[in-house]
Amino acid sequence: MGLVIRRGTVVNAGERFTADVKVEGRTITAIGADITKGSGDTEIDAAGRYVLPGFIDPHVHMELGFMGTVSADDFETGTASGIAGGTTSIIDFCIPAPGTSLLDGLAAWKQKAAKATADYSFHMAITSWGEHTADEMRAVVRDHGISSFKVFMAYKGAIMVDDHALYQVMKVAAETGAVVTVHAENGDVVWNLQKELIAKGLTGPEFHPVSRPSAVEGEATERALTMARLHGATAYIVHMTCRESVQALERAKLAGQKCYGETCPQYLLLDDRVFDAPDFGGSAFVMSPPIRPLNLGHHQALWSGLANGMLDSIGTDHCPFTHEQKKMGATDFTKIPNGAAGIEDRLAILYTHGVAGGKFSLERLVELNSTNPARIFGLAKKGTVSVGMDADLVIYNPEGKGVRSAKTHHSKADRSIFEGYDVKGSIEQTIVGGRVAYANGKLMAERGAGRFISRKPTHFAHQPEVRS
Amino acid sequence: MGLVIRRGTVVNAGERFTADVKVEGRTITAIGADITKGSGDTEIDAAGRYVLPGFIDPHVHMELGFMGTVSADDFETGTASGIAGGTTSIIDFCIPAPGTSLLDGLAAWKQKAAKATADYSFHMAITSWGEHTADEMRAVVRDHGISSFKVFMAYKGAIMVDDHALYQVMKVAAETGAVVTVHAENGDVVWNLQKELIAKGLTGPEFHPVSRPSAVEGEATERALTMARLHGATAYIVHMTCRESVQALERAKLAGQKCYGETCPQYLLLDDRVFDAPDFGGSAFVMSPPIRPLNLGHHQALWSGLANGMLDSIGTDHCPFTHEQKKMGATDFTKIPNGAAGIEDRLAILYTHGVAGGKFSLERLVELNSTNPARIFGLAKKGTVSVGMDADLVIYNPEGKGVRSAKTHHSKADRSIFEGYDVKGSIEQTIVGGRVAYANGKLMAERGAGRFISRKPTHFAHQPEVRS
């Protein structure tokens, strides 16, 4: 009834060794030099393969109502796409409309997520500040297994929070031990730049990055970290894209502040030449923060940060929209739904450009994509191949190869931002909760097999610096 | 009818030499080795004295309606106090109420200022953003000789601007060539900290600095500089008090941004032990940003910045309130009118602690207090002892000495924040517009002798960095 994975090279954040791995039910029960096969056990030969802990995607948006439409993958197709790409858990964002109840929002998101094929949790977004928000935040942490929040410093007029709300969220987070994830862009500036560009008739997708310059991200990062520091709260800056914001994070970390930074594969690998695509093709790459220009140090800052420890994790911001959906902004880039698919590309893309490309070790890849997300966000049974952990595993063949394409990926997205990218290595099998859910190109994800992961808060106020 | 100042050591920002200086009417007409005295000329023997350009105070608030009362010095007594302290020109802040006309405000301020005893100009404060604000800003610069604006990032609910207004002000400033002076503190945070402290019963003046930690100033400085950078505008951060904001300015300057920083004598010399004074005595020191704690690197950052060129000028933020006025906040520090007297202390205090104290040269003192304010703000006829310049001069005796005290100063303030401070050197004479207005302890300031100084804009947009 169980699995024995034979002779693979297990790679965790802090170790690499060759051994057999035994799975019983949903759990890893033994790792040994030569494990006895039980009756009914299935054997998988992993000789010459890496056995990795399943990747965790701390940043996805499944079936999100956003900018007048809904992201193209639901929790079933989105998590299934993830499984095909080596991702076995996700943390989605529950984003209640401003002024509505967090608890109602959570209920709605849980309902949508019930069809997920892999385990999931939610960051709870605070999109406005009201009389009951603090109490609801406390309830969410105490009673509902949610230990992270989200604030958007952009999207003015929609879900953007002002400094007052930001202050309050950080305060309650520090009190409850929750992490605050932050979308850091100055929404007021973006709003103005958008207006100015549209007024000048600069309406194409290539003006999307012009409306969100990197200075705007750097400023907001500094501000968010200051707000966190005032309360001893733990901030986690999501989808960092540029030199300025990495430097703000570096300054905070070097000064002793506990905080985290995340980036995404698209910000590492793409640059604003993508907007040269004809036929509104640039719309596929419209997301926020935007893909940055080349040669301004942004890509280098991100790669360095991943290697030197200043950045802590990698998510995908998976939030696909079809070309048809993108056409909502055909004559006004500010109306193009922001987002793209990515959950299925992450492992192969980063193995290729990060590990094979000499930027960092495979152990570090595991740490950035599995161990650290698990640790930071309290996924106690995830993030490492060890006894007692959930049997979420990826068997990766470094000798494999492939090409990323919308034609072959399992997302509902009809385009891939990595179309035609060659990758080194291949995912041979993905095991989710002890069950082979993907093998040799065949996806066997099971609707509803995913469970909600209840998480405990651990980031209580540290060294508040209010006195100064 | 003129003056001949004999054998003084003229000290300008970039030079020091011994010569005679001749004044005719309001103007310096000659500097020479041995100037012939005209009939009717008065001779002043300045041998062994320094002849300095009159100091300019770029940061004062005379008869300002603020926090429910009015600052204790009007334009007559305030400028007279300045003359006794070696200051011969001021730039006050015209602060129209939010939603009211800039031009109406200017007219009102000009009326108040007509009784000034020394020349004056105004920074125009933008306290809200409306449909006509941009046009009024343009008119003020084009037609009214005002080439600098002011924004307050603090004082929420009163004159604080939000990021949208800040963005717009910087944009119009860059277009018109005006400087934007910025009070940089995050008003939302201050507002919250004030509420929290008062709610806990922490109501004394010693909690004023606790409500405005230095991180709040550092954050706002970074934000203001980013806003300026987006437009290529020139920002001038007023009354900088702390390490964090100096570092934000350093980063901007080292990255090539054109921007300026100002500090005040009180932030260099005082620390938060002043709040230990009994009988509500700490209220005298309540101003914003606050006097900082010792030993956190703030004072060192300011002194270093003055010496190494990262800070550019020194103002006083002269805005006195009497003890009686301060009592408005007897049971709630947030109601204590913010401000103190300083215009009369600046030269002697800084000569003592800056020059005699070995921090910087006398030339640099002149540059920081006279030449740079003149240059930055476009006071074309001020800031240096040279031919054709206004005859605003200070004759300083380095062998003199004195003690700063409210008993002897000429401000209407009934307390001095430098009470009992010994100083080296003394102001023997102050010449204002060619007329001796202070001599050997006797003040002869003339009501209404001051003229409005019309200024031209020079800070047009430079290197905007919107692309990044």
Added chain:
Amino acid sequence: MGLVIRRGTVVNAGERFTADVKVEGRTITAIGADITKGSGDTEIDAAGRYVLPGFIDPHVHMELGFMGTVSADDFETGTASGIAGGTTSIIDFCIPAPGTSLLDGLAAWKQKAAKATADYSFHMAITSWGEHTADEMRAVVRDHGISSFKVFMAYKGAIMVDDHALYQVMKVAAETGAVVTVHAENGDVVWNLQKELIAKGLTGPEFHPVSRPSAVEGEATERALTMARLHGATAYIVHMTCRESVQALERAKLAGQKCYGETCPQYLLLDDRVFDAPDFGGSAFVMSPPIRPLNLGHHQALWSGLANGMLDSIGTDHCPFTHEQKKMGATDFTKIPNGAAGIEDRLAILYTHGVAGGKFSLERLVELNSTNPARIFGLAKKGTVSVGMDADLVIYNPEGKGVRSAKTHHSKADRSIFEGYDVKGSIEQTIVGGRVAYANGKLMAERGAGRFISRKPTHFAHQPEVRS
């Protein structure tokens, strides 16, 4: 014949889980939820205990001839002291006299080390540069299992290398893939300051730190890192003690350079008040670089660096001398043999002040003291509790407690620099190569049981930056 360690909480760099650990011979063969005991197996109950990978000390000097005497612990007593303190492997420094053969040196050191009770390797010191040095370096790496070198930028007139030698060492290291460990202090400056102090009659041990100010360490760190960068070599700065050198390392890392930093417990916990001890007691604390003054930011820089990832490992620089030996410098601090005991204190001291003190997690402690030294220096079978690894294990009881003292430690040192320090937790058992070598206070180290660890080079030239 084997061991089964039951129900302990295994803590590796990237994970923490409760399981049984099975050891056969010298190797960990299985980790499982419920491991079957073989006949002849010994069971150890580790419930409520941590099971840690044995600590590795990358910085020790056993029976080192130095400054006219020999360090007090030989390879037997030194490694035994380590075992009692949770350290199960060491990397000593083979330091051939200037001008002598590296290979002869290695042979001599191997002979001395044969009596070691735990596994060992050597860093090979290059103390001069001659015609054959490059070839000997290559041979040492290729044929002798040594993949790290050492240079001393201090100790002028003895083992100090000049910039020419430093350049050459980095060059050959990059070519051969070896790491270069660096003692970074400017030896010329130290030599001069020593002369000046002695000439002034300032001869006591309290002048030792005065002769080696932190600026001297910062400068040398910058220089060493530059030399490494020129060749794409990997530098590892040993025993970092101060703000200046940490900042130099930070700059290099943030700019993308691959390099490492090590500190030691004494630099984290002690300050120069130790030199106040009467009766030449300060001599016990004479080591280089020196114990630093309090309140200058040095201790904070080190703790922060350990937490934020800028520092990578912790060694002890174990190199004890007895009080009698220290008296060689009774009238001249420059003649006091430099060094102190530390190998036995590291785990308990750092668990107490680092983990229990809230500076970092237990996982990070393991990473800094075991996993990272193993990875950086190529100890392929060390550094983690996993299948196939050497069975070097520590069973740590977090509920234990103790007091550090020379009276109870096992080193030959007659003083402890941590005398009287209370510690939290206790080492219950140390297992070395599958054999219990320390249990419940009883040391059962076996002379000669340690084996030489052959190491492979992995740090080949990366991104040389010669063009610039």
Added chain:
Amino acid sequence: MGLVIRRGTVVNAGERFTADVKVEGRTITAIGADITKGSGDTEIDAAGRYVLPGFIDPHVHMELGFMGTVSADDFETGTASGIAGGTTSIIDFCIPAPGTSLLDGLAAWKQKAAKATADYSFHMAITSWGEHTADEMRAVVRDHGISSFKVFMAYKGAIMVDDHALYQVMKVAAETGAVVTVHAENGDVVWNLQKELIAKGLTGPEFHPVSRPSAVEGEATERALTMARLHGATAYIVHMTCRESVQALERAKLAGQKCYGETCPQYLLLDDRVFDAPDFGGSAFVMSPPIRPLNLGHHQALWSGLANGMLDSIGTDHCPFTHEQKKMGATDFTKIPNGAAGIEDRLAILYTHGVAGGKFSLERLVELNSTNPARIFGLAKKGTVSVGMDADLVIYNPEGKGVRSAKTHHSKADRSIFEGYDVKGSIEQTIVGGRVAYANGKLMAERGAGRFISRKPTHFAHQPEVRS
């Protein structure tokens, strides 16, 4: 007998005004609105022209024996070339051979300089450290009017000093109040890189910059500044060329260290494409440190440093060699005499690219090239147009134009590194010691008219930081 310069716009470091300037003998005696012409006075109409203080070149090498030949300009032709370019004083370097007497060297240099056409002083180079060096340094300062020293950290095997000598020089300089000028490149590294390149057959002038990468300059700058800091000495880093060294200087200044940095026009304007010139043409650009590559941030760092105050002065390193001389290195770039002409180009080139190019104001140009060199090096009667100062003046027509070329310059150099550069403005007249020495293209420099300038030391030890 005197001069009256009418209606020019005087531009000093801290002021700009229109006035008449009267010169009597060698001295400026009056500046006034309308100066009476004496009988015999010559009038010069300067309306619409700038009247600038004569530029001071703090970095030249006239008739220097170097690398087996002698620089092509002697003190007569070199200073005459300077006069044609607006430079009215020089500070040359007296460079006694290692092991020889400083005083003998000074005597020899004074003899060579007697034919100078403009005033001169010397920096005294310390090229080795011997028993009598300290005393000779003291004598040079005390008795010979020399208040600055020079050390070369490059040119190994010739005039390079080691760290011991560097330490001693800084120590004696701090004691005597002299500045230490520093050529900052790591000579050991350069020596090695040269050997490696030549051994590979890479012998052309294009490999000169490869042999001296910017990291080598950055390291040496850091080291020199550390050495100065240890003693509270004042270091002045000459001819800075790169980002790394500017950043080292920035760090020192921001930390409160008193130190200075100089760059040269060629490092601001040229890049390593100059080495593409055919027919050994690249040899003209061989100087040390080398011309840097484009796009690595070096040029930007220098321009920013000049504008933001981190760099303090500009010299030319005028040290021309003819093409024939350069051919000494026809088959080995390490034998190409290092140096080029520049003294005649500085003002026009920097007016064009600095002032007209919007990098900084004309006042700042004057400060960098005249006022600051005068202040830093103690040229008490130079650096400003004011009463009592030497009448060294330049009348500059901003409406003029020109083209730089070896065909028209007055140096003995047969090539110009700025050949074909268009410039804005023109030097109409240069007045040296009250005498028109250049007017409207005609050079009337007078052999021997230059006087030795005796200088007093002012840079006594400040805040030594030995304790740390």
